[in-house]
Amino acid sequence: MFISAKNIFKNYGSTQALSDISFEVNKNELFGFIGPDGAGKTTLFRILTTLLLADKGSATINGWDVVNDFKTIRNNVGYMPGRFSLYQDLSVEENLTFFATIFGTTIEENYDLIRDIYVQIEPFKKRLAGKLSGGMKQKLALSCALIHAPELLVLDEPTTGVDAVSRKEFWEMLRNLRDKGITIIVSTPYMDEASLCDRVALMQNGKIMQIDTPQHIVGEFPRKLYAVRSSNMYSLKDDLLHFPEQHSVHLFGQYLHFTAREREADILGLRHYLEGKNHQNIIIEAIEPGIEDCFIELMTENSASNEN
Template sequence: MKPLVIEHITKSYGKVQALKDVSFEVERGELFGFIGPDGAGKTSLFRILTTLIKPDSGTATVLGMDVIEDYRSIRPKLGYMPGQFALYQDLSVRENMNFFASVFGTTLEENYDLVAPIYSQLEKFEDRLAGALSGGMKQKLALSCALIHKPELLVLDEPTTGVDAVSRQEFWEMLQRLNAEGITVIASTPYMDEAEQCDRVALIDEGKILQIDTPAKVVQSFNKPILAVKATSMYWLIKELRSYQWSHSVQPFGEYVHYTDQREVPNADELKAYLSDAGLSGISIKPTSPDIEDSFIALMQNRNIHE
């Protein structure tokens, strides 16, 4: 039995179609990631999976049960962490833990071993109000509360949004450990670099899944040479690159711009001369390798062309 089987799910809010014929499956023991920008449909999908809203059409089975017919049986088997901090801010760390344990008919003491690697980092703050915790600590408390009843499936909606880079990395390391213990995890994120933490990823935008594969194979699907271009003025560099007659794609990546050409092999010397003639200085052009974000942007552009 697969933990998740989603077939042709659609969901609209008035005239806005949040999900468009979404289908995918998650294998038992996977760490499966949904990667996409804000408004891509991730939260709507996760609310359907956790039986909080109904789809307009299509079917979704979670742990072999239908999300509409069997919602009462599904909920105790899920651990859910919504995108916004949803614990009781005026309760202490320990009070939140005790409350969520009691909801599922257990206690923190009974299931302490389940959350010990995470909760042990919070114990010295047990008496602090949840609302007074840092972003990273709130994240760990929310994950502990989602795990206290030993769920079969952990659903995390953008769990690392709004926290610092170190806390993000620590959180994914915790998910990797939980996954290694046999818990199936499905998580969404707008951060492309976090895709590499997953066994498989689904790239989603405007309610449609663009590709599902391992992170490595998603990157391998990008089949154009990329040039990393830098100059003293990022604004004028992007403007001039987009005006270049052979320009195919121009995307800022940190201090560089990733440039792809309409031709099979871009001419770096010709491009440098063009930029120099346009008045740019400090020009650097070098080949670079694609990443998940390059692949995602290419898939979006290809979809827009064919729609």
Template sequence: MTSVELNNVTKKYDKEKVVAVDDVSLSVSKGELFGLIGPDGAGKSSIFRILTTLLLPDGGTATVEGYDVVKDYKTIRGNVGYMPGRFSLYQDLTVEENLSFFATVFGTSIEENYELIKDIYIQIEPFKKRRAGKLSGGMKQKLALSCALIHKPSILFLDEPTTGVDAVSRKEFWEMLKRLKQQGITIMVSTPYMDEATLCDRIALIQSGKILSVDTPSGIVKSYHGKLFAIKSDAMYKLMNDLRAFEHTRSCFAFGEYHHISFKERDKDYTEEVLNYLQAKGHTGVEIKSVTPAIEDCFIDMVEEKKSEA
């Protein structure tokens, strides 16, 4: 069963000068946790707004739960939960007032659907008399999610729910999403954090309005062709410059405590050459190993591939 479907959707701004969404096609199955992964300005929010019927596409068609986003916008509006990019809460209203307001706007009450939000809401309930503006980022995020869930939507659109939230709250948030998924809710979520991609069932990598790839996280990693190496030495910055100057290097970038390096001949193992080269350059404590690429490696690779094509 398909829950969301986009066919060649295009959206332009500024008198057609800026192409925010460029011929995007993808589909999300019922009950799936689907991630749109890409940096700011990649077109993620525009896609969400088209699907929540807030924006009209300039080209292509899209359906949500079988309804057309242009024609059947009224039906869609009542059935989706939406958390826009910024935590869209009334800062001057308390936690409880926010929640009960959104509940009545969607024609329900907190009591009626308390079961659904209980897990999340219980964490902020002790602060229910506090104004939303005075909450920390993590708590705002939980409140916003509660508000989006209060009318028992069959599908949730979460636009960058973890941006600006610390690592701990992010982790908690993804755990909540997993529990919601178990209740059968389809979730479409966007994030600029590549490490969150692995927590989705399937992901679409998106850059400059274009879909780079749609697959399961492991599928994306598998599709990385060639070998990738992690390398470190006692002088990381110098190491980076030296590696970039190395004749066989295709790309080299920092990745945690290592630098990740790929070579022009992608399947060849250059370990020996690299070690010799670095020794000559006076590096000490050099360590090199072959690694499985992460989603972030794949993303960078695809972006660079695109660039070299262009």
């Protein structure tokens, strides 16, 4: 195991930020923490990068304890905080040189590692970091986090606030880095990015709900999922919620995702029910669930079990 965390708890005053977090990450894995804002992702990353002490529990990175071996960890981990934390009044090159030197290395020494990323911002190397666009800032931050050739890369919401094209590029870069032998843990609030990870942990309210490969998580979705649409979407949601057989109804873009209590829904019955409610142009299709469907399903299951 490259990273191993056991029963981590962390409270901020009376707010529970992390509750009984345990997980393992293999060497050379691209591991994602998926969850909404406030799920505890940043707190967890700060504990792993030795910036914060957990109240309870332990964690090791490559066998180094996050409390006792913090010096070794700081030398071998690259961390990219969620907020852009480089010096805005230093140029691209100055930032990179600065972080290289305080890690006791030079840009040239590890240029191989950052080349693919750095060439994209090298034309602007004299520009102040504060004057870069969001996507370029993020590439610079990644270069700075990589400059000392870390064994583990910790990226806290690297794609938040970045456009779709840059996001796609960024994930490609991460996969390349993984192929070069770097273990990566990354957090994101975007469910669609889960499928780009080797394995993901779904987080909610300081707890991990599930850890698995994205394919498995989707495969384990317990019901058949249907996309439903009609000309009157507003009343459609209401009507579906009142359908006796319904298990869940959620709005996804232009469709409502619907599951029934049984594994498979009685599509004909549903259609008749909706026609009886004066819906027109009814479309009901069986679809493959996405991570988001699984996430919502897990969330409702968890809150139901909490209530019991």
